[in-house]
Amino acid sequence: MTTSCPSSGPPARNGADCVVLGRLIDFAGDPAAFGAAAVRDLPGGALALKEGRIVWRGAAAGLPAEFGDAPQRDYGRCLVLPGFVDPHIHFPQYRILAAGGRGLLDWLDRFAFPEEQRYADGDHAAAAAEMFLDLLLAHGTTAALVFSTVHEEAADRLFAAAERRGMAVAAGKTLMDRNAPAALRDSAETGLRASERLYARWHGRGRLRYALSPRFAVTSGAAQLAAAGEFLKSYPDALMQTHLSETEEEIAEVVRLFPDCADYTDVYDRFGLLGPASLFAHGVHLSARERGRLGEAGSAVVHCPTSNAFLGSGLFDIGPYSPDGGTGAPRLAVATDIGGGTGYSLPATLGSAYRTAQLRGRRLAPERAFYLATFGNAEALGMEGEIGRLEPGFFADLAVLDPRATPLLAAREALSETLADTLLALMILGDDRIVRASWVAGRQLHPGPG
Ligand SMILES: [Zn+2]
Numbered sequence: 001m002t003t004s005c006p007s008s009g010p011p012a013r014n015g016a017d018c019v020v021l022g023r024l025i026d027f028a029g030d031p032a033a034f035g036a037a038a039v040r041d042l043p044g045g046a047l048a049l050k051e052g053r054i055v056w057r058g059a060a061a062g063l064p065a066e067f068g069d070a071p072q073r074d075y076g077r078c079l080v081l082p083g084f085v086d087p088h089i090h091f092p093q094y095r096i097l098a099a100g101g102r103g104l105l106d107w108l109d110r111f112a113f114p115e116e117q118r119y120a121d122g123d124h125a126a127a128a129a130e131m132f133l134d135l136l137l138a139h140g141t142t143a144a145l146v147f148s149t150v151h152e153e154a155a156d157r158l159f160a161a162a163e164r165r166g167m168a169v170a171a172g173k174t175l176m177d178r179n180a181p182a183a184l185r186d187s188a189e190t191g192l193r194a195s196e197r198l199y200a201r202w203h204g205r206g207r208l209r210y211a212l213s214p215r216f217a218v219t220s221g222a223a224q225l226a227a228a229g230e231f232l233k234s235y236p237d238a239l240m241q242t243h244l245s246e247t248e249e250e251i252a253e254v255v256r257l258f259p260d261c262a263d264y265t266d267v268y269d270r271f272g273l274l275g276p277a278s279l280f281a282h283g284v285h286l287s288a289r290e291r292g293r294l295g296e297a298g299s300a301v302v303h304c305p306t307s308n309a310f311l312g313s314g315l316f317d318i319g320p321y322s323p324d325g326g327t328g329a330p331r332l333a334v335a336t337d338i339g340g341g342t343g344y345s346l347p348a349t350l351g352s353a354y355r356t357a358q359l360r361g362r363r364l365a366p367e368r369a370f371y372l373a374t375f376g377n378a379e380a381l382g383m384e385g386e387i388g389r390l391e392p393g394f395f396a397d398l399a400v401l402d403p404r405a406t407p408l409l410a411a412r413e414a415l416s417e418t419l420a421d422t423l424l425a426l427m428i429l430g431d432d433r434i435v436r437a438s439w440v441a442g443r444q445l446h447p448g449p450g
Contacts, residue, residue: 015066016048016055017442022075022400024057025419026082026390027371033323039367040390041419047080049396052166052441057390073444075400078436079422081370082388083142083397084346085377086335088241088281088302090147091158091171092116092125093339094132104247104311105218107340116149116174117183125154129161136167137446139344140399140435143168143378143387145241145279145335147213150174150184152194159202166206166441168387168395170239172213173198177224180215188223192231199235207395207441211239216246217254217267229272239277239381242268244301245290246282247313265290274299277382281337282307283330284314291320294330300380301330304337305352311340317360318353333380334372346373347401347434351427366423398439401426405434 024045029038048056048067056067096115101107119125136144148155148171155173162169175191176184186194195212203210212235214220214228232240245251245264254264261267265286268274276298283301286294294301303316321332335341336349343349350369357364378388387397403422404410409429416422426434438446 015068016050016070018049019063019067019070019072020047020049020075020080020396020398020439021045021060021072022078022080024390025079025370026388027367027375028389030323030371030376031365031367038371039419043077045080047390047396047398049442052396052443054390054392054394054396056392075436077404079401079403080390081140081399081401082374082378082390082394083399083438083440084140084373085381085383085388086136086141086144086346087279087300087333087377087380088304088335089144089338089341091129091132092119092147092149092154094128094135096339097342099339101311104250104313104340105253107311112339113181113184117181119149119151119154120183122153122157125149125151126157126161129158132158133161133165133167134446135344137165137438137440138435139346139432140401140438141344141346142397142399142438142440143381143383144170145211145239145381146171147215147241148173150176150186150191152198155198156201159198159205159208163206163208165445166443168207168383168397170209170211170381172211172239172241175212175214175224175228176219178221179219188221188227191224192227195231199238203235203238209239210235211241213240214242214273216243216250217258217264218250222258222271225267225271225273232272232275237277239279240273240275241279241281242273244268244280244283245285246308247311248285251285263287263290265293269293269297279333279380280330281335282313282316284308284316288320291330292328295328299330300333302333302335302380303353304335304341305356306342306349307337307340309352309356310342315356315359317362318357318364319360319362322362331376331380332372333377334369335377343431345431347426347430349373351430354424354427366420366427369427370423396439396442398437399435400437400439401430401434402436403434405430405436409434
């Protein structure tokens with residue numbers, strides 16, 4: 001699984017453990033808000049890495065002498081980006097992509113719920129966790145916010161596998177006390193206690209964090225949502241993840257189940273689930289009131305374009321999330337939502353977001369798209385001081401992309417005149433073949449040896 005960092009020679013005693021060379025691309029902020037100044041593109045760049053973090057960045061020609069003896073890994077004209085961050089993905093659905101349901105609720109019943117029942121077996125969960133995390137790394141994704149199943153042990157197995165890789169993973173046991181098969185249901189009390197135990201075991205251990213994970217308001221009753229709100233009061237440094245306003249059928253069901261609430265967002269709001277560490281997946285059909293309330297609370301809406309297209313959920317509109325789209329919008333993040341989503345590649349997911357924007361009469365600039373998949377998603381997870389940029393002090397989590405990975409990409413790249421051209425080609429034509437390497441905390445984990 002692990003390739004040691006240096007390509008040759010022992011690590012330098014002082015200075016750096018190794019130096020990575022390539023075209024450095026990262027984003028100091030949202031290019032839609034800050035313009036070209038937020039985009040950093042440094043061909044012939046160098047990163048000096050030490051003890052898992054970046055200690056220096058700059059032009060290779062200006063590499064300080066103290067790093068001169070460190071082993072080097074030269075990626076030439078490949079792009080060296082911060083590792084991608086996937087802020088909404090389901091570990092137990094890692095292999096149920098391309099399962100055609102009639103819509104979200106039908107898909108859950110026919111595919112997701114039967115598959116998730118297998119995770120009562122800890123050995124099954126352990127093997128799945130290995131495959132899941134290796135798939136993330138094979139696609140350049142080095143950090144994620146993850147739904148596990150209802151089973152406590154499955155979450156343990158996922159955390160343990162992430163810890164072995166040194167990955168920044170936030171995850172949680174799914175809470176679900178109704179409208180699901182009996183084998184996948186907990187209760188307000190048992191779900192709360194299991195979440196507390198998992199938090200105690202894993203939160204803050206290495207790079208791991210706990211995320212309270214009520215699946216959505218259809219599968220959690222009032223008592224369970226109230227318990228979730230109490231958990232967040234007790235553990236304010238935990239994350240919260242759930243689903244919101246994905247399909248019209250789902251919204252109608254939530255309105256029926258919570259007739260006293262003003263709208264879907266209000267359900268979560270009444271139980272204290274909104275806040276700056278809360279991420280709401282989808283938000284396809286939110287009203288202006290709901291967006292305003294989510295923005296006021298500092299929460300994030302996670303756009304999952306391939307999932308929305310595959311399940312026929314609707315066309316998310318990025319317009320209100322643009323700097324000129326009005327004030328008070330929630331933070332925007334972009335995710336794969338495997339297994340409703342159709343691929344692990346964040347660049348390809350950005351390509352889907354681009355197409356969705358086109359269909360809504362909007363434009364998603366490629367630089368903004370890659371900002372979202374790196375620093376923007378890190379900000380949504382509250383990890384903006386640690387990941388998402390190529391900056392001294394940040395973890396050395398890297399995605400190395402080859403814009404000439406295939407004959408077609410190479411031919412297309414020959415026409416590219418700007419960084420935006422190169423990035424858009426990767427979004428539209430790219431898949432796991434564009435990922436030359438993935439590094440986690442200064443170690444190349446993909447490709448592994450052999
Ligand atoms: Zn989801």
